[in-house]
Amino acid sequence: AQSVTQLGSHVSVSEGALVLLRCNYSSSVPPYLFWYVQYPNQGLQLLLKYTSAATLVKGINGFEAEFKKSETSFHLTKPSAHMSDAAEYFCAVSVFSGGYNKLIFGAGTRLAVHP
């Protein structure tokens, strides 16, 4: 069964530092992978998605993620953190079955950015 594991429930970085949020997936077929961001009291917003095209995917707000099949990973990075990046980030894998798809989410990583 497809699943995702996010390593580290909390990550804290300084403003201007590299952001690295880890996600490993488990899938028996080539996966579609997603990163969503959730700001306080809001729904989930898509950051970026991998759908078997380029392995390096660029998203909104300067984020990017690299699909590495050999490592079954899809880590999210941003070269320089901004205070506004403080939020919860969810990695998700798309499960296709019987012509329908659904997203299976990881437990999330809360990113804190301090001055």
Next chain:
Amino acid sequence: EAGVAQSPRYKIIEKRQSVAFWCNPISGHATLYWYQQILGQGPKLLIQFQNNGVVDDSQLPKDRFSAERLKGVDSTLKIQPAKLEDSAVYLCASSFLLAGGRVAGELFFGEGSRLTVL
């Protein structure tokens, strides 16, 4: 383009009471999802509709939860009777079909309905 609309945003009830949440997906989106997000956890799928039919309700606690999408557009999720452990954010999402009937991977989420059961 209007996004996924949900109401109410917040609801506080006592255990054993009932509650209903409403969702209106993005126009033209055939697939609608209800997810439950408990504090500190990732969203968990409760039920998925394709038009007005249920395609996955394997994780819906059917003894107390029910959902419908009668006309294939908006949807209602009901909890009766509520338990303390039902305190969570209930997220509605929708998705569209690509050309040729293939499903798109991306889901579009509403802002959620936060339920507190006392």
